[in-house]
Amino acid sequence: MKVVIVGGVAGGMSAATRLRRLDENAEIVVVEKGEHVSFANCGLPYYIGGVIGARSALLPRSPEGLWERFALDVRVRHEVLAIDRTARTVTVRNHRSGVDYVEHWDHLVLSMGAEAVVPSVPGVERARVLRDVADADTIFRAAEHARTAVVIGAGFIGLEMAENLHTKGLSVALVEQAGQVLPPLDPEMAQPVAAHLRAHGVAVRLGARVDRIGPDTVVLGDGSAVPADLVVMAAGVRPRGDLARAAGLALGPGGGIVVDASLRTSDPRIHAVGDVAEKVDAVSGKPVLIPLAGPANRQGRLAADSIVGSPVRDTDGHGTAVVGVLGLTAAVTGWNEKRLRTAGRAYRVVHIHPPAHASYYPGAAPLSLKLLIDAGTDGILGAQAVGTEGAARRIDVLATAMAGGLRASDLLGLDLAYAPQYGSAKDPVNMLGYVADNLASVTTATVQWHELDAARAAGATLLDVRTPDEFAAGAIPGAINVPLDRLRQSMAGLPPGRLIVYCHAGQRGHTATRVLSAHGRDVANLDGGFLTWQAGVGSASMSPNAPRL
Amino acid sequence: MKVVIVGGVAGGMSAATRLRRLDENAEIVVVEKGEHVSFANCGLPYYIGGVIGARSALLPRSPEGLWERFALDVRVRHEVLAIDRTARTVTVRNHRSGVDYVEHWDHLVLSMGAEAVVPSVPGVERARVLRDVADADTIFRAAEHARTAVVIGAGFIGLEMAENLHTKGLSVALVEQAGQVLPPLDPEMAQPVAAHLRAHGVAVRLGARVDRIGPDTVVLGDGSAVPADLVVMAAGVRPRGDLARAAGLALGPGGGIVVDASLRTSDPRIHAVGDVAEKVDAVSGKPVLIPLAGPANRQGRLAADSIVGSPVRDTDGHGTAVVGVLGLTAAVTGWNEKRLRTAGRAYRVVHIHPPAHASYYPGAAPLSLKLLIDAGTDGILGAQAVGTEGAARRIDVLATAMAGGLRASDLLGLDLAYAPQYGSAKDPVNMLGYVADNLASVTTATVQWHELDAARAAGATLLDVRTPDEFAAGAIPGAINVPLDRLRQSMAGLPPGRLIVYCHAGQRGHTATRVLSAHGRDVANLDGGFLTWQAGVGSASMSPNAPRL
Known part of the structure; x- marks a missing residue:
């Protein structure tokens, strides 16, 4: 059996090495267009930033090493130009010699990866993308002589590039067309990330269209020119599907190769990964x-x-991801609220801001968590976490809970590892479960930060149940302050009509809601309290076209 | 409705505050024998160690504060002496006044907690236990004047006390009757923890019986006298079930109150938590x-x-727990191998030692993981993790996978958060799934560290497939070295008969096993490689009665 694998790195190399472990006698050819068949692509931003010092650390495996260990015939700087599905061959160009040749296969694995999306704006040829080691070398050298940089696109790679160029000492601006950084998150969850970048001196330009790239600036749609000795384009990626399309394989609307659960394309002899x-x-x-x-x-x-010939079934994906931004961590799994709303799904939302570990143990910083719940089934649809500690851990737990089919209310029963330096006896994930259970059982009604204006327009009174000191330090305009611990004796003096209560993070508000409800009041708790409201209105004020949920 | 809750802290206070949120009109009385109804019991060791500086941090809620917020009638230094289930009353002693009185209840919640097990050895009255704030105050003061301390018991609290007394500057010895520290772990997983303690200057005495406690020493069964200005007893806990027993409630063999899934005792008006x-x-x-x-x-x-009156169903427990030991973290969920073996269960074992995050990103330290798998169903039975980073996170994911009913092989498909400073593209949990899948599909056979002697006695040859440098730096006695990358060309020269291969952590061994198997050899991989073997034999040599799996 002869297997040709088109493209190395993660998918291709995993296929090649696994195949060798399963079949010692297969002929396995890996054709890689680039210089390196195996490199640490997720490490490239950190090499540029100097966090990873040795370039060799990015290159774990050479073709020679792969021959010795796995008997793989690895051909770098070779490119597959065409696939002949009838003859079961590929046409390969050796970019070293310039010679084309034909290679037979019994099975073909397509692993060409994705390429950077580069918008067609004037001057874009000066922008650098970051997809491989050669790109990293280019940016690394350019950054040595640059004082200013503009990163276009505030997704995961954009944020990592902004962090690393900032760490390297450049003056960095991050330009994003959407009204928020980190589009996979919802705006009120992404707002603290943008604020954190700004606090560290990174300029964040949201809702900003790139008009053109000049010799030493990036000119935005509003006419402002942002200094840019270096321009890095991180505006997303798209599948490298051309080869498959030309071969007549089925592609989806986004250009990805259509595969079944066993990774077979529309031609069962061809897999894509x-x-x-x-x-x-x-x-x-x-x-x-x-x-x-x-x-x-x-x-x-x-x-x-x-x-x-083994029966396999690929698991469905949640798109779980994490990014570090100058000491802050943001992580996400599943769907966000924007997407659920667009799809017209019925859902419930929970925001909490518990300490990442027991508050009495030094160093406890708040961890902001958002959970999206199917309103019909109580199933978990997605989650987001932002904080200096424990964000990835909680998102991993929530992704696993989704994979296991747990309901949101089930999260309260999860048996999680607790000691005061690591978490809380009621872990943040358990807390999500407690609130979800309250919502599912209609123990408490909540309103979201973006629903507040409408509720007040309809006549609701906003009640701040924090302490007078907290209230004085900053409150939602128009709220009246009745501290929770004085709520019962203040009952008679409260204004009539609907009440919306809030506290710092939502927990005291929940108790206040219960007290008021027991006294016959029509009341709801502001989900996530002052913190979520502040982030929500902050996200709206950050950009001219900020997303409104 | 009047509800009396016996005992505060975690269970009792959660019951009281939740009850208030559900019923504003209930009369809720909390009777607490001690001085404090709510305190951070898991923080006590860190208060003693000075990590938590302010004693007030341990005391989040006073009876007055609980009255203001939750209208709870909290009575500290009051003790319930007896329960009359027919009359629905309790007899309460006010330890401040010395007066006894009778209190009626409609529902009773028993939350007396557990008390320290104190073995009856001569001089034991000098030993201190750590259950409440008063105990912590006593040890705190005693530690101020002590130069040496012995901690008896190397479970979670014993390790935390050893760490904190060491941090405080005392010369600490940890004495444990079992042949290992951390009995919830298996010996080869606990061995690095003991080695870490010793490397930091904590004396670890395993398999050591306490004979008597002298005026300034603890005398062990072998006659040795360990200097001990201070003695802390951390030999486990048992339920405070006397009150329930006297009231005729059903107790289990371990002395815990029998409850149903809704936490009702054998008397449906009485709950226990x-x-x-x-x-x-x-x-x-x-x-x-x-x-x-x-x-x-x-x-x-x-x-x-x-x-x-809400229908509830408590979730089944996995006993998930974590402990920090001088920078090292150990965590566990579910059953360990000792327990499975004793119960006669059919199980499979996986040991791995991946880097806690991508090896090319600075600071990647190995994380040791052990997975126990049901041999019949591929279900997850338990897991253990030891490392400087990410141990609690992976145990939380595995506990959640257990709660969701995922099989061990399903772990390979979990969609987990990855960026190089947080993890690996193949997360350690995914790696467990890869190995589990290899075992389930019989792609690779493995042997465990404790099975090696028997296999060699039966004629197997041990093959070290690491590099000559690694082999020279330390190998399993009697092994021959054939590096993996030279294995194919060395095939003819290998000795006949069964082969057992090993590498550093098991991964190269897996590849070698596949190559040899394809060449017709009878071969198995040493699970977890040299690292697990080293820890296993190290655990056996640490104590005269070390556990042998």
């Missing part, structure tokens, strides 16, 4: 693009299993 | 004692729900 292939979204059950390293590695392995 | 109540073990489905804060908090809430 990683960023070039579609994945199944766990929430919708529909094909999506999830260009992440974890699924690519897994799919490589499963494609190899499939080729040797 | 927290350390005094039995819980249901998730692996066996049978009642067990799990004296941990998380389940206590949850049960308090559920008991309140049950009292107001």
